[in-house]
Amino acid sequence: MSSNPQYRSGNEIRTLFLDFYAQREHQILPSASLVPEDPTVLLTIAGMLPFKPIFLGQRTSEFKRATTSQKCIRTNDIENVGRTKRHHTFFEMLGNFSFGDYFKEQAIAWGWEISTQVFGFSPQNLVVSVFEEDDEAFNIWRDKIGVTEARIKRMGADDNFWASGPTGPCGPCSEIYYDFHPERGDDNIDLEDDTRFIEFYNLVFMQYNRDASGNLTPLQNKNIDTGMGLERMAQILQKVPNNYETDLIFPIIKTAAQIAGIDYHTSDEKIKVSLKVIGDHVRAVVHMIADEIRASNVGRGYVLRRLIRRVVRHGRLLGISGNFITQIAETAIALAESAYPNIRQREAAIKAELEREETNFLKTLDRGEKLLEDIIQELKQKGQTEISGKNAFKLYDTYGFPLELTQEIAEENNLTVDVEGFEAEMEIQKGRGRDAHETIDLTVQGSLDKLAEHIHATEFLGYTQAATTAKVEVLLVNGVAEEAAEAGTEVQILLNQTPFYAESGGQIGDRGYISGDGIVVRVEDVKKESDFFVHFGRIERGTLRVGDTVTAQIDAACRRRAQANHTATHLLQAALKKIVDEGISQAGSLVSFDRLRFDFNCPRALTAEEVQQVEEQVNTWISEAHSAKIEVLPLAEAKARGAVAMFGEKYGDEVRVIDFPSVSMELCGGTHVSNTAEIGVFKIISEAGVASGVRRIEAVSGPAILDYLNVRDKVVKDLSDRFKVKPEELPDRITTLQTELRNAEKQLETLKGQLAIAKSDSLLETAQTVGDHKIIVAQLEGVDPESLKTAAERLLQKIGNGAVVLGSVPEAGKVSIVAAFSPEVNKKGLQAGKFVGAIAKICGGGGGGRPNLAQAGGRDDSKLPAALEQAQSELIAGLS
Numbered sequence: 001m002s003s004n005p006q007y008r009s010g011n012e013i014r015t016l017f018l019d020f021y022a023q024r025e026h027q028i029l030p031s032a033s034l035v036p037e038d039p040t041v042l043l044t045i046a047g048m049l050p051f052k053p054i055f056l057g058q059r060t061s062e063f064k065r066a067t068t069s070q071k072c073i074r075t076n077d078i079e080n081v082g083r084t085k086r087h088h089t090f091f092e093m094l095g096n097f098s099f100g101d102y103f104k105e106q107a108i109a110w111g112w113e114i115s116t117q118v119f120g121f122s123p124q125n126l127v128v129s130v131f132e133e134d135d136e137a138f139n140i141w142r143d144k145i146g147v148t149e150a151r152i153k154r155m156g157a158d159d160n161f162w163a164s165g166p167t168g169p170c171g172p173c174s175e176i177y178y179d180f181h182p183e184r185g186d187d188n189i190d191l192e193d194d195t196r197f198i199e200f201y202n203l204v205f206m207q208y209n210r211d212a213s214g215n216l217t218p219l220q221n222k223n224i225d226t227g228m229g230l231e232r233m234a235q236i237l238q239k240v241p242n243n244y245e246t247d248l249i250f251p252i253i254k255t256a257a258q259i260a261g262i263d264y265h266t267s268d269e270k271i272k273v274s275l276k277v278i279g280d281h282v283r284a285v286v287h288m289i290a291d292e293i294r295a296s297n298v299g300r301g302y303v304l305r306r307l308i309r310r311v312v313r314h315g316r317l318l319g320i321s322g323n324f325i326t327q328i329a330e331t332a333i334a335l336a337e338s339a340y341p342n343i344r345q346r347e348a349a350i351k352a353e354l355e356r357e358e359t360n361f362l363k364t365l366d367r368g369e370k371l372l373e374d375i376i377q378e379l380k381q382k383g384q385t386e387i388s389g390k391n392a393f394k395l396y397d398t399y400g401f402p403l404e405l406t407q408e409i410a411e412e413n414n415l416t417v418d419v420e421g422f423e424a425e426m427e428i429q430k431g432r433g434r435d436a437h438e439t440i441d442l443t444v445q446g447s448l449d450k451l452a453e454h455i456h457a458t459e460f461l462g463y464t465q466a467a468t469t470a471k472v473e474v475l476l477v478n479g480v481a482e483e484a485a486e487a488g489t490e491v492q493i494l495l496n497q498t499p500f501y502a503e504s505g506g507q508i509g510d511r512g513y514i515s516g517d518g519i520v521v522r523v524e525d526v527k528k529e530s531d532f533f534v535h536f537g538r539i540e541r542g543t544l545r546v547g548d549t550v551t552a553q554i555d556a557a558c559r560r561r562a563q564a565n566h567t568a569t570h571l572l573q574a575a576l577k578k579i580v581d582e583g584i585s586q587a588g589s590l591v592s593f594d595r596l597r598f599d600f601n602c603p604r605a606l607t608a609e610e611v612q613q614v615e616e617q618v619n620t621w622i623s624e625a626h627s628a629k630i631e632v633l634p635l636a637e638a639k640a641r642g643a644v645a646m647f648g649e650k651y652g653d654e655v656r657v658i659d660f661p662s663v664s665m666e667l668c669g670g671t672h673v674s675n676t677a678e679i680g681v682f683k684i685i686s687e688a689g690v691a692s693g694v695r696r697i698e699a700v701s702g703p704a705i706l707d708y709l710n711v712r713d714k715v716v717k718d719l720s721d722r723f724k725v726k727p728e729e730l731p732d733r734i735t736t737l738q739t740e741l742r743n744a745e746k747q748l749e750t751l752k753g754q755l756a757i758a759k760s761d762s763l764l765e766t767a768q769t770v771g772d773h774k775i776i777v778a779q780l781e782g783v784d785p786e787s788l789k790t791a792a793e794r795l796l797q798k799i800g801n802g803a804v805v806l807g808s809v810p811e812a813g814k815v816s817i818v819a820a821f822s823p824e825v826n827k828k829g830l831q832a833g834k835f836v837g838a839i840a841k842i843c844g845g846g847g848g849g850r851p852n853l854a855q856a857g858g859r860d861d862s863k864l865p866a867a868l869e870q871a872q873s874e875l876i877a878g879l880s
Contacts, residue, residue: 005120008237010248021067043073047093064101082276085242090284092230100221131160131172150186176201253279255331260318274314296691368399389421457531459497467553470495484545493535502528506589512554518542564702565596574664575617625677629659760791770879774802777872783808785816796820815858842867
């Protein structure tokens with residue numbers, strides 16, 4: 001007999017879960033940002049991710065027990081969104097966690113209690129799974145809880161053994177499934193049958209550490225990590241056929257359907273899929289933008305842009321024209337605001353980002369869709385089934401089509417995409433959109449995971465000390481732990497304490513030396529993994545061993561340069577807010593020894609006057625010699641005072657506040673000057689757009705100014721010597737040269753045209769008579785498109801009533817074709833635009849124009865003779 005649990009809204013389910021565990025001494029913690037601390041993960045993909053450093057032993061938890069409702073984003077199964085009952089990009093994971101406190105028996109007992117007594121599931125509707133070797137869990141379910149053996153299924157490691165990665169904490173799982181059809185009995189239960197079973201609660205018993213060889217050793221502190229899918233629970237308790245029709249998502253779908261003028265329930269499956277994709281993706285992008293993710297062509301910004309563009313395209317499939325996402329976003333914001341108040345607080349920013357992205361995509365979508373349609377039709381005509389990497393990249397680079405969108409449309413037409421070819425094209429232009437963020441080498445990460453239980457967090461002394469004695473805790477060579485390493489070896493070193501600043505908050509790591517008895521290590525970079533500082537360097541002298549006592553000394557000159565640039569970045573942000581727009585916020589930064597880079601959200605380019613005013617304001621603050629006031633404050637107090645948070649940074653309960661009173665106050669862990677006068681001078685080098693709605697300023701300050709001026713002085717002197725003029729006369733000299741060059745180019749074009757005409761005149765003798773018309777079809781060698789057009793017009797003028805089709809290969813891999821038709825030929829139903837476009841396809845191109853004159857291009861020059869032969873045949877047939 002089926003249970004009949006009470007209807008519960010999504011908000012009720014979330015509250016009931018958190019309250020249940022709060023009553024059992026769990027601390028309710030807010031959802032972490034979708035931007036994770038873990039540098040190896042692009043987005044927060046699981047409820048346990050914020051606690052990973054605790055599970056790894058890298059950080060001590062303030063609480064023994066915790067419970068959360070965690071926002072998550074996963075896009076690895078994006079093609080299944082809307083097509084299955086339960087795949088999403090955005091979802092909420094309810095979880096309860098134990099950090100070395102309770103373990104299997106208590107976790108199982110509470111999992112059963114909340115399922116049966118809080119959510120009202122009948123035991124007859126529940127089936128559990130355990131890892132096939134986990135007799136302990138099996139016995140607890142059977143003997144303590146009372147589940148019959150027939151409804152406890154042993155599963156393999158693929159299903160019921162959790163791991164954080166190839167190495168590190170891991171352990172068996174136990175899952176609770178809801179059975180929609182218990183009347184079918186307990187014989188041959190198949191938990192893979194998702195028409196009957198749905199897994200809604202996963203209990204992970206984290207009890208082992210796995211090393212690089214695959215060996216498992218028991219953890220000193222055993223942990224519990226659980227996950228209950230909110231959307232799945234809503235589907236069960238609200239008795240709807242899929243997650244999309246729950247109150248968590250369906251109101252968004254309903255809004256989209258109303259805009260499209262359709263009814264979800266009476267629509268066919270294809271339309272329902274588009275509505276579900278929109279419902280899921282709008283929910284996702286609203287939360288992503290609320291967590292300060294901005295659309296771009298790299299990293300998580302690319303994920304956001306891709307989701308927004310999928311929404312636009314599915315809206316088009318539903319017949320929606322123009323902008324519509326912000327209307328649907330209003331519904332998503334209203335649904336989420338009670339659990340996530342920052343959604344409503346960020347409403348204006350969310351809508352502005354969506355509006356901007358949607359508008360920009362719509363501008364190119366029509367042209368991109370038309371090009372893709374032409375590509376698909378051409379492939380079908382040729383009997384081919386693969387879109388080339390070049391075409392896929394052109395769609396991406398020129399028309400903003402993500403590769404996945406091209407693949408999706410290709411799949412709808414039973415075609416594939418040459419992904420390797422696309423990636424090869426992407427590699428060529430990689431430098432244009434490379435993400436500046438560098439993460440720690442994953443081999444180092446794996447080694448740290450193994451060593452986490454045996455080493456302590458690095459103590460950072462660099463705010464007050466430039467040098468310190470320290471002990472070598474860990475020595476890695478190519479990411480592998482070693483006891484010793486000799487001169488000439490590239491190493492990664494962990495010390496118990498260090499004055500070296502590790503790359504963070506946009507500021508690069510310090511340089512310097514680690515030295516000891518006969519030992520010298522040059523440190524080139526320092527990166528931070530959780531609470532460990534990893535010093536990357538090369539041993540220049542001696543043999544370094546684990547346990548050695550050494551002196552760690554930073555390069556003070558480099559540190560001073562970084563400090564000047566970092567403080568200048570803070571002043572720059574304050575100046576932008578004051579002069580350009582108070583609403584400007586940071587979207588990324590880089591603070592190095594020789595320059596600084598500051599990315600900020602702004603929908604327009606700055607004027608030259610604004611750039612100058614910003615630069616002057618920063619220099620004014622520098623000259624006023626404002627002293628820094630640095631404090632460690634509770635986060636709430638710092639925010640109440642008006643401190644600005646840095647983009648992408650994570651903050652604990654206490655934060656470091658860098659305050660230059662009346663100028664700038666920010667939360668920042670970086671190193672800074674003690675007085676703005678130490679910066680010396682500030683100079684903006686460039687201001688440009690790097691992504692939709694994101695601008696970038698590059699600048700130099702302090703000692704780096706001299707480097708900047710020396711380089712430019714050398715360039716000016718070199719140009720002056722070459723042009724034999726004084727530096728102040730260079731602009732006039734360059735203008736004169738540009739004018740001379742333009743005149744020479746014009747003369748060259750005239751000569752090319754005259755040469756083409758001279759070549760074409762000889763073709764008059766080859767004119768063929770067809771009925772009352774004359775036709776000329778020929779190839780001219782090495783003639784550019786404009787000259788080819790001039791030649792065709794001249795020939796048509798000379799033959800009068802007729803048609804001229806000329807082709808040329810002006811350079812390798814480039815074909816040009818021109819068609820000129822007289823009015824009499826047009827009357828025969830032949831139009832130059834359509835005619836030349838069809839002929840150019842033979843050469844892998846296309847084009848068009850007016851009925852009497854048209855031009856086309858192509859890429860396959862080997863096919864030009866065949867294309868002209870086809871043109872001649874069609875003209876003869878059309879004019880006979």
